[in-house]
Amino acid sequence: MSQVQSAAKQVDAVVVGAGFAGMYGIQRLREKGLKVQGFEAGHSVGGTWYWNRYPGARVDSQAYIYQYWFSDELIKEWDWSERFPAQPETEKYLNHVADKFEIRKDFQFETKVEAAKWDDGAKRWTVTTDKGDVVSAQFLLMSTGGLSAPLVPPFKHHEKFKGQIIHTGRWPKEGVDFAGKKVGVIGTGATGIQVVQTIAPQVGQLTVYQRTANYTIPMRNPKYDDADRAGLKAGAKAMHKRVNSTFAGFDYDWQATDLMAMNPEAREAQLNEWFADGSLGFWIGSIQGVLMDESINAVFSDFVKRKIRARVHDPKVADLLVPDDHGFGTRRVPLETKYYEAFNQPNVKLVSVKKTPIVEFTERGIRTTEGEQELDIVIFATGFDAGTGALTRVDVRGEGGQSLRDDWNQHGIHTTMGLQVHGYPNMFMTMAPYSPAAAFCNVPTCLQQQVDWIADCVDYVRKTGKQAIQPGAEIENNWLAHHDEVANLTLVPKTNSWYMGSNVEGKPRRLLAYAGGAQNYRAVCDDLKAKQYQGFEIA
Ligand code: NAP
Secondary structure, eight states, X not given: OOHHHHHSEEEEEEEEOOSHHHHHHHHHHHHTTOOXXXXXXXXXXXXXXXXXXXXXXXXXXXXXXXXXXSOHHHHHHOOOOBSSOBHHHHHHHHHHXXXXXXXXXXXXXXXXXXXXXXXXXXXXXXXXXTTOOEEEEEEEEEOOOSSOSBOOOOOTTGGGOOSEEEEGGGOOTTOOOOBTOEEEEEOOSHHHHHHHHHHTTTBSEEEEEESSOOOXXXXXXXXXXXXHHHHHHHTHHHHHHHHTTSTTSSSOOOOOOOGGGSOHHHHHHHHHHHHHTOSTHHHHTSOTHHHHOHHHHHHHHHHHHHHHHTTOSSHHHHHHHSOOSSOTTSSOOOEESSHHHHTTSTTEEEEETTTSOEEEEOSSEEEETTEEEEOSEEXXXXXXXXXXXXXXXXXXXXXXXXXXXXXXXXXXXXXBTTTBOTTOXXXXXXXXXXXXXXXXXOHHHHHHHHHHHHHHHHHHHHHTTOOOEEEOHHHHHHHHHHHHHXXXXXXXXXXXXXXXXXXXXXXXXXXXXXXXXXHHHHHHHHHHHHTTSTTEEEO
């Protein structure tokens, strides 16, 4: 053991991040008898639901599948108020779970992990933080989130602006007063859309800077009454089974409907029926051809374009709001509520930065090629360095001192099923590239599956008296080849978005999430466990 190792606090596992996965990681690893130490940069638990407290933040998965399944008592006692709860309710739920299962006692908050270094001799990780902690652990769980490293585009003279700039992923806890203010929102992804539709009625004047128009689905968000809740709780066991068996970890799944064989009226009626559910079911609970077949995709695209156009009064504004450069569902489809109606308000202006690009920030606002717009507040709804950002912002060093950041820069991003990386023994990840969790999954379904697999794997290593596990080079290469093959069967790689890494300059362009289905991924994971991690190096 090195001097650093012996001076360090000794634990069995370090868990980084107190979001959905990290909290569950603590719970499951403790159950397996491990001594754990968690670190979280925020003041409390919640992860995404701690940081993203921007106006209108709301989940796009139904509440009854956006929860933990490990405790019947928890399911019985927690009451969801509506189908798609807003951020405060989900944050409250996660705090309730943390209290009930005493998760907090194993986390140190307001502490950022700066580095994690693997010691080849001791076969342990040394984790260091910005608060001076040095912890030695056999296992490292990086539950750092897939959408947690905010992206701030390098706008010229951004620092000159005298007003307030806020990234949605770092929203101030005390909130922001918009009354009478001139507000600019940059970005119209799932986040920007929620912000715009929420603050449009509150602000003095709103300018929305859109680069790419998105397809959307109107959210249907009924309140639950006691009878609804009782029904959902009674059906929870069956629901748990169901979400584990579907393509994207939702309760809906691909249907066998032959849409293209229908006459135009029947087809329109079918599309309207799916659309009226007001959920992501129109996308990943309709027919798989929507993601695989250009002609089917064109039918969906045309349908949604007509729906958008019908709601916008000014046809010139509608032209800008209708997507023109990609097919429906090849990037994340946001749910919206009265988003398009916001653009019918006289105090809301849409600026296409494709047509009139942002030239610079000024002291007073933003200047595009069309002129200067005065602003008091600029909201960056500009997204995240998805999948890899949170991992590479930590100085992770694997075997032989290899830096994960350099490794991925030089050799491309590589993982084995988004769970481990060859060359980084005993390091596990959730929501990392090349698992469905990275994008094509109801996040809690996939995160719980991954954490369960990780906890079982760690337990196996300990019980067999071994010290370390990592995927062999062959299994990793095989997974990457399979991942690419499946990705290329879909239309997704044809479109730019964070799914492809194209929102980050210089990031290798490769589909981040495994597109072969969460249920198939689960089967591969289960098989690996049953075969005692064949293809992994266990020392
Ligand atoms: P995003 O989807 O990456 O959207 C970022 C937006 O910023 C895009 O409109 C992008 O334009 C724009 N942008 C980026 N750089 C720009 C620049 N230099 N100039 C002008 N515009 C720029 O990020 P997000 O909206 O935060 O959403 C990320 C993901 O978080 C979602 O896809 C979803 O998975 C998750 N999310 C979920 C929910 C929910 O469940 N309800 C809510 C919010 C977010 P381009 O499109 O042209 O790149």
